[in-house]
Amino acid sequence: MRRDHLAVKQRQEHSTIWLEYLSQQMPWLAMHLASQHRPGHLATTASEVTTGSNASCFVTFEDGISAVVQFPILGRSQFRAEKTRNEITVMRYLARATIVPVPLVLGAGGWGCGPYTVTQYIPAxxxxxxxxxxxxxxxxxxxxxxxxxxxxxxxxxxxxxxxxxxxxxxxxxxxxxxxxxxxxxxxxxxxxxxxxxxxxxxxxxxxxxxxxxxxxxxxxxxxxxxxxxxxxxxxxxxxxxxxxxxxxxxxxxxxxxxxxxxxxxxxxxxxxxxxxxxxxxxxxxxxxxxxxxxxxxxxxxxxxxxxxxxxxxxxxxxxxxxxxxxxxxxxxxxxxxxxxxxxxxxxxxxxxxxxxxxxxxxxxxxxxxxxxxxxxxxxxxxxxxxxxxxxxxxxxxxxxxxxxxxxxxxxxxxxxxxxxxxxxxxxxxxxxxxxxxxxxxxxxxxx
Incomplete structure (x- = not known):
């Protein structure tokens, strides 16, 4: 069965509106959120935003450590808060109970237009x-x-x-x-x-x-x-x-x-x-x-x-x-x-x-x-x-x-x-x- 073109169009419009608003907050928002989860460390630079199911931004701190700030995109991710909570829980379980390597979760929260996560950057x-x-x-x-x-x-x-x-x-x-x-x-x-x-x-x-x-x-x-x-x-x-x-x-x-x-x-x-x-x-x-x-x-x-x-x-x-x-x-x-x-x-x-x-x-x-x-x-x-x-x-x-x-x-x-x-x-x-x-x-x- 093909997707409903009107539903797809509506969700794309949601995504466009949301991404435009997010872009207006960048790069300050990503650096601010990342810094909240590394107390005492100043975020100095942020990359351009890349998009998939999430909008992602790479933030670098003054000590050279990098993190990834991710925002589930409205219109592409339909259960953003639930999905984010589940993801964090599973990653923490895997890190403690298995040998499956996952990025370290530095923190998570909400920014007014949805949830976000901050994880360590993996150079791979x-x-x-x-x-x-x-x-x-x-x-x-x-x-x-x-x-x-x-x-x-x-x-x-x-x-x-x-x-x-x-x-x-x-x-x-x-x-x-x-x-x-x-x-x-x-x-x-x-x-x-x-x-x-x-x-x-x-x-x-x-x-x-x-x-x-x-x-x-x-x-x-x-x-x-x-x-x-x-x-x-x-x-x-x-x-x-x-x-x-x-x-x-x-x-x-x-x-x-x-x-x-x-x-x-x-x-x-x-x-x-x-x-x-x-x-x-x-x-x-x-x-x-x-x-x-x-x-x-x-x-x-x-x-x-x-x-x-x-x-x-x-x-x-x-x-x-x-x-x-x-x-x-x-x-x-x-x-x-x-x-x-x-x-x-x-x-x-x-x-x-x-x-x-x-x-x-x-x-x-x-x-x-x-x-x-x-x-x-x-x-x-x-x-x-x-x-x-x-x-x-x-x-x-x-x-x-x-x-x-x-x-x-x-x-x-x-x-x-x-x-x-x-x-x-x-x-x-x-x-x-x-x-x-x-x-x-x-x-x-x-x-």
Missing amino acids: TPLSSHMDSSLAINALTRELRRGYHCMARLTLELSKQTFPRIGALNQDTDGKWTISKRPLTLNMNELVRGANFPPNMFPEKTFASASEYFTELATQQVHHLWYQRNEAILNADDCKRKYIARCLFRRIARTIDTEPGPFRLYTDELRSSNVLVSAAENADFSVAAVVDWGFAYVAPNEFTYAAPWWLISDSLEEWSTKLPQFVSRYIPYLNLFLRILSACEDNDIKKGLLDASQRLSNRMANSFHNGLFWFCLAARNSYLFDEIYWTFLDTRYFGPLRSLNDRLSRLSVEELEGLERFVRLKMTHASEERLDEHMAFSDYVEL
């Missing part, structure tokens, strides 16, 4: 800059192997962090790490940003089982089709097809075999561009820091067991066209990564750092053949959902498809009775070319 380069040339020429080079080794070590370390419920990490007043907040995901952000999804439609709770959480994600896919007014459907037949797919996917989610807890720490943004490394000649890369933890949460084990989607691309959008051809290119890289991961597991098992039952490589290999890879990818990405469902999931779970009417018998009575009414509603939405106003601009500023 993204791992993706070392791997991209190999991926561009489809070559399984030594440099790519070195990069995959870094990613395998990080994936394995994250998988060792377990918790009793699904949700966001929190630290209580006694210093104990708990799961007491909802899981905030990248897809939630993208649904609000690109589909004008009502933010208050997301539940405010944790989950006791993977089955419960998968059902919630499947319900979000249904709600996405309902609430996105523009670019949601092509015509009545396309609407019917999308409605049926989401109903059947929810049925899969309710019945799929899942593993009980404890559950594992997972991040939607683990990819080579978020891993900063130093590179020595003819040696393995040394990971200096892993960044962007705002969408990290404790997730179903199946997310960890699914093969990583990021092996040949840092962008899921590339999966949207010619999916089978993209997969044929992916398989050799998956096989290489799994061999490297298996070797890392062997090494940890010999050192007593991992039990054989905790291996991921065999589970990841199975996920690509038993459909778990595709189920998890469809559950986590609303804009790839239809392509994944009809290409890889429908026939696997419901048998050969002769016509779309074959699938109507699989719907519940309630779903079947609501089909024609839903199609009429979406055809009306498509003809009106407008947005529903779920929140005022000032409300988005508060998020």
